[in-house]
Amino acid sequence: MELYNNNDFKFTLIKNMGNLTEKLMEELNCETVFTIPVFGGIGVAESVVVTWIIMAVMVIAAIILTRNLRVDHISRRQAVAETIVTKLNGMVESMIGPEGKRYVPYLATVLVYIGIANIIGLFGFKSPTKDLNVTAALAIMSIVLIEGAGIYQHGVKKWLHKFTEPIAIVTPINILEVFTRPLSLCMRLFGNVLGSYVIMELLKIIVPVVVPAVFCLYFDIFDGLLQAYVFVFLTSLYIKEAVE
Amino acid sequence: MLRLDWNLLFTVINLLLLFVLMKMFLFKPVQKILDERQAEADKQFDEAKARQDAADGMKAQYEQSMANIEKEREDTLREVRRNADAEYHRIVEDAQDKAKQIKDDAVAEAENKKTQILKKAEKEIADMVVDAAVKVVGEKEGAEVDSSLYNEFLNKAGDK
Numbered sequence: 001m002e003l004y005n006n007n008d009f010k011f012t013l014i015k016n017m018g019n020l021t022e023k024l025m026e027e028l029n030c031e032t033v034f035t036i037p038v039f040g041g042i043g044v045a046e047s048v049v050v051t052w053i054i055m056a057v058m059v060i061a062a063i064i065l066t067r068n069l070r071v072d073h074i075s076r077r078q079a080v081a082e083t084i085v086t087k088l089n090g091m092v093e094s095m096i097g098p099e100g101k102r103y104v105p106y107l108a109t110v111l112v113y114i115g116i117a118n119i120i121g122l123f124g125f126k127s128p129t130k131d132l133n134v135t136a137a138l139a140i141m142s143i144v145l146i147e148g149a150g151i152y153q154h155g156v157k158k159w160l161h162k163f164t165e166p167i168a169i170v171t172p173i174n175i176l177e178v179f180t181r182p183l184s185l186c187m188r189l190f191g192n193v194l195g196s197y198v199i200m201e202l203l204k205i206i207v208p209v210v211v212p213a214v215f216c217l218y219f220d221i222f223d224g225l226l227q228a229y230v231f232v233f234l235t236s237l238y239i240k241e242a243v244e
Numbered sequence: 245m246l247r248l249d250w251n252l253l254f255t256v257i258n259l260l261l262l263f264v265l266m267k268m269f270l271f272k273p274v275q276k277i278l279d280e281r282q283a284e285a286d287k288q289f290d291e292a293k294a295r296q297d298a299a300d301g302m303k304a305q306y307e308q309s310m311a312n313i314e315k316e317r318e319d320t321l322r323e324v325r326r327n328a329d330a331e332y333h334r335i336v337e338d339a340q341d342k343a344k345q346i347k348d349d350a351v352a353e354a355e356n357k358k359t360q361i362l363k364k365a366e367k368e369i370a371d372m373v374v375d376a377a378v379k380v381v382g383e384k385e386g387a388e389v390d391s392s393l394y395n396e397f398l399n400k401a402g403d404k
Contacts, residue, residue, distance in 0.1 A: 045251040048258065055262045062270035069277045071284060078277075085274040105271040109263045128255075133248060137255035 023201070047131035054116050054128070088112070095236035099243045103149060103236075110138065111232040118193060118224025129193045129227075132186070139186035142235040143178060150242035162242075181238060185231060192227045196220065372400045 032043035065081035074082070088108040096103060117128045128134045151159045163174040196219035204212045376396035 042250045044254065045249075048251050048254045051255060051258045051262075055258060055265070058262065059265045059269060062266060066270060066273045069273055071277060071280050081270070081274050082278065085271060086278070089271075105267050106263050108271070109266045110259070112266075113259070113262060131251070133251040134255045136248060137252045137259065140252075141256060141259060 045131055045133060046126050047128035047134050050120065050125045050128045051113075051117070051134065053125065054113060054120065058112060058116070092232065092236060095233050095240070097240050099153075100149065100236065100239045103145065103239055106145065107232050107236055110141075110235075111228055114138070114189070114228035114231055115225050118228055119221055121197070122220060127193055127197070127224075129189055130197060132190055135186045135190040135193075136182075138189070138231065139182035142185055142231075142238070143182040146181070146235065146238045146242050147178065149239045153243040181234075185234060189227055189231050192223060196223050369401070373397055376400055 031046050033046050033049045034044055036042040036044060062081075065077055065084070067077070068075065069078055069081075088111065089104050092104045092107045092111065093101065096107065114129060117134070119127075121127045147159070150162065154162070164171050165174075200212065200216060200219050203215055376399075377393050380393040380396050
C-alpha cells in the first residue's frame with residue numbers, strides 16, 4: 001500500500017515535471033505575435049507588443065498627470081506628477097552626478113520602463129525583459145549613450161586617448177570593456193528575470209499554497225525593481241566615468 | 245527565448261520613441277513648471293530683499309533725522325537759554341538803572357527842597373533883620389541903634 005502510494009507520488013511528480021518543462025518552454029519562448037509581410041516576413045515578438053502596451057500606459061499616465069499644470073495652487077494630480085519627476089530625477093542624478101544631468105530623462109525613462117516590464121507579469125503579460133532582444137537593445141543603447149557621452153564631453157581625440165589610461169598596457173582591456181559592459185548589463189537583467197521566473201514556476205508546482213505568494217514578493221516585485229535600479233545605476237556609473 | 249532578430253531593432257525604436265514621448269509629456273512640462281516656480285520664488289526672495297534694504301535705508305534715515313532733531317532741539321534750547329540770560333541781565337541792569345535814576349532824582353529833589361527852604365529861611369531871616377532893624381531904629385539912635393539892632397538880631401536868631 002505504502003509502496004503503491006510512493007510510486008503513485010513519483011508518477012505524479014514525473015508527470016508534473018514533464019508538464020512543467022513543456023510549460024516553461026512555452027512561457028520562455030517569446031512568441032511571434034504577427035508577421036510583417038516584407039523581406040520574407042519579419043516576426044514581431046510578444047515582447048515588442050507588450051512594450052507597446054507599457055509605452056501606452058506610461059505616456060497616457062504622463063499626459064493625464066501633466067494636464068493643466070500651474071505654478072501655484074496645484075492640483076493633487078500635479079503634485080503626484082511633480083513628486084514622480086523630482087524623485088526620479090533626484091534618484092538618477094545622485095547616481096550620475098551633476099555633469100551627466102542631460103542624460104537624466106533617458107535614464108529615468110529606462111528605469112520606469114524596466115521596472116514596469118519586470119513586474120508586468122503580475123498583470124498576466126509576459127515580461128518583455130524575458131526576451132533577450134529587449135535586454136540586448138537596452139544594453140546596446142546604454143553603451144552607445146556611454147561612449148557618446150564620452151565623445152560629447154571630451155571630443156574624439158581625448159575619448160580615444162582615454163582607452164590608454166591609466167597605462168598603455170590596459171588598452172586591450174579597455175577596448176574589451178566596450179563589449180563586456182553591455183553584455184553584462186544585458187545578461188544580468190535577462191538572467192535575473194528568467195531565473196526568478198523559473199524559480200517561481202518550480203515553487204508553484206512543489207508548494208502551490210501560501211509560500212509562492214511570499215516568494216513572489218521577492219522574486220517578482222523586489223527583484224524586478226532592483227534589477228531596473230541596478231541596470232540604470234550601472235549605466236549611470238559608466239556615463240559618470242566617461243564624462244569625468 | 246535566446247533569439248536575436250529584428251525585434252532588437254524594434255525595441256530600440258520603441259525605447260527611443262518612449263524616451264521622446266516621456267520627455268515631451270512628462271519631464272519637460274513638469275521641469276518647466278518647477279523652473280517657473282523656482283524663478284517666482286527667486287523673484288519674491290529678491291523683492292523681499294529689496295524691501296528689506298529699503299526699510300533698512302528708511303530706518304537709517306529716520307535715525308539720522310531723529311539725531312538731527314535732537315541736535316536741533318539742544319541748539320535751540322541753548323540759544324533760548326542764552327537769550328533768556330541776556331534778557332535777564334538786561335532787565336536787571338534796566339532795573340538797576342531805573343533805581344539809580346529814582347534815587348538820583350530823589351536826591352536832587354531833596355537838594356532842591358533844601359535850597360528852597362534855605363532860601364526861604366534866608367528871606368525870612370532878612371525880613372526879621374529888617375523888622376528888627378526897623379524896630380531898633382524906631383526906638384533908639386546912633387550906637388545904641390547898632391547895638392540894639394545886633395541884639396535884636398541875636399534874639400531873633402536865637403529864637404529861630
